[in-house]
Amino acid sequence: MMQENKSTRQLCTNCLLPSTFPGVSFDDNGVCNHCRRYRGKQAVDKQKKKYEDKFLKLIEEKRKVSDYDVIVAYSGGKDSTYTLDLLVNRYKLRVLAATLDNSFVSPRALQNIGIVCGNLGVDNLLVRPDYHMLRKIFSTAARQELFSAKTLERASSICTSCITFVKGMVLRTALEKNIPFVGWGWSPGQAPVQASVMKTNAALMKNTQQATFKPLFAIAGEAILPYFVTEEQFSHPEKFPWNVHPLAFLDYDEEDIIRRITGLGWEKPDDTDPNSSNCILNAYANHVHRAKYGFHPYVWEIANMVREGVMTRQEGLEKIEPEEDVNMVNFSREELRAFNS
Numbered sequence: 001m002m003q004e005n006k007s008t009r010q011l012c013t014n015c016l017l018p019s020t021f022p023g024v025s026f027d028d029n030g031v032c033n034h035c036r037r038y039r040g041k042q043a044v045d046k047q048k049k050k051y052e053d054k055f056l057k058l059i060e061e062k063r064k065v066s067d068y069d070v071i072v073a074y075s076g077g078k079d080s081t082y083t084l085d086l087l088v089n090r091y092k093l094r095v096l097a098a099t100l101d102n103s104f105v106s107p108r109a110l111q112n113i114g115i116v117c118g119n120l121g122v123d124n125l126l127v128r129p130d131y132h133m134l135r136k137i138f139s140t141a142a143r144q145e146l147f148s149a150k151t152l153e154r155a156s157s158i159c160t161s162c163i164t165f166v167k168g169m170v171l172r173t174a175l176e177k178n179i180p181f182v183g184w185g186w187s188p189g190q191a192p193v194q195a196s197v198m199k200t201n202a203a204l205m206k207n208t209q210q211a212t213f214k215p216l217f218a219i220a221g222e223a224i225l226p227y228f229v230t231e232e233q234f235s236h237p238e239k240f241p242w243n244v245h246p247l248a249f250l251d252y253d254e255e256d257i258i259r260r261i262t263g264l265g266w267e268k269p270d271d272t273d274p275n276s277s278n279c280i281l282n283a284y285a286n287h288v289h290r291a292k293y294g295f296h297p298y299v300w301e302i303a304n305m306v307r308e309g310v311m312t313r314q315e316g317l318e319k320i321e322p323e324e325d326v327n328m329v330n331f332s333r334e335e336l337r338a339f340n341s
Contacts, residue, residue: 009294015303016316020294022153034303041309044193051196051249058197058242059091062180069093070181070244073170074117074124075100076109077278078254078268079247080185081116081261086246087183088120095183097124098173100166102138103131104281104332108269112278115265127169132339133223137161137216138281139339142288146215154190156297158285164212168227171200174241175233186245188252188310189301196248202237205229252310273328274319283324284332296320 010019012032017024025033063069070087074080074097087093097117101110117124140146141157151160174182182200184191209228216224233239258268268277275298276282289297296302302316 012303014313015306016313016320017299017303018295021299022149035307038307044308047193048249051193052246055091055197055244055246055249058181059093062242063093065180066178067094068096068123068177068179070183071096071098071170071174071177071179071241072183073098073166073185074113075166075185075278076105076113076116077185077276078257078261078266079187081112081264081266082257083183083185083246084116084120084122085261085264086250088122090246093181095120095122096173096177096179097122098170099124099126100162100169101126101128102162102165102279102281103128103134104279104335106269106271106278106280108267108271109278112266112269116261119264125173129165129227130223133220134162134165135336136339137219139336140219142284142336143340147212152289152293152297154297154300156285156289158281158288159297160212161216162279162281164216165224165227168209168229171205171241172227172229172233175229175239178239180241182241182243184243184245186247187301187305188248188308189304191245191248192304193248195243196245198243200240200243202234202240205240206234252305254311271328273324274322280328281332283328284336287324287329 010026010030011017012024012026012035013030014035015032017032017034019026023033027036059069070093072080072084072087072095074084076099084095084097087095097113099113113124113126116122138158138161141161144157146157147160155163170182173179206229213224213228271280272278273283273286275286286297289295299320302311302320305311306313306316
């Protein structure tokens with residue numbers, strides 16, 4: 001564990017990766033190894049049309065093979081709302097929006113989900129797992145090392161626990177309903193363009209699921225089973241859907257996105273931190289991660305977006321440098337306190 005110490009760490013002069021981030025190194029100009037390997041925005045832009053064309057071709061092959069063309073993991077946040085809009089209006093797909101309520105979804109975000117789905121004419125599947133189970137898992141994730149160090153370079157332990165449920169629920173629903181696409185609202189910093197249109201590899205998914213299943217099963221037992229793909233489903237790899245991340249192959253401008261989704265009735269919650277527009281728990285998750293590992297769990301995503309010119313370095317710093325709002329942190333800490341045994 002490494003306590004974050006802003007006075008002694010170094011930040012990349014090009015993006016903003018800190019010296020506390022695993023595996024980072026700097027040249028004499030203070031530029032990190034990831035920036036030095038980056039091929040440049042022009043090279044990335046050349047690939048974007050290729051992947052959208054790939055998606056458009058697949059749409060023609062897969063359209064109307066089921067009751068829905070795509071299931072979207074819909075959190076009610078900014079990026080997933082925009083992704084939902086794109087799949088309905090740009091690609092003319094029949095969409096099922098799947099929402100997992102982790103018991104910390106902002107009330108405004110829940111309103112956004114209902115309003116946006118209504119305005120887009122999209123069916124919404126809202127799943128509310130037993131909140132006692134989830135809070136026991138989140139509380140344990142805040143105290144213990146549950147996942148691999150590599151996983152925790154991309155997200156906090158609490159968020160990794162939560163997204164495991166989301167991914168499992170969405171994929172299992174896609175398989176049960178024979179839906180050919182799963183849509184994700186990952187930002188360009190979370191998912192590279194090379195992964196923007198990709199068939200789910202059943203064998204790889206099985207290994208990935210096992211890595212998260214074991215620690216969560218140890219905490220909550222069989223209560224987690226409905227949120228994981230079954231052995232029977234893994235035995236039919238040909239049925240697994242394609243994953244699509246449209247924000248990786250389309251232009252990404254946060255101001256334009258907010259302007260667009262505001263027109264759909266979306267409003268930014270006032271009870272979430274700068275890196276979330278749906279989850280009240282996120283501030284506490286970030287606070288715990290920084291205290292344990294010495295770097296912000298969003299720094300990899302933000303650094304990628306700065307490197308690709310999606311946001312300025314100053315805009316990135318404004319998202320990850322300030323300390324978390326103490327009231328937000330204390331609220332979640334108190335909510336989880338009863339589950340600390």
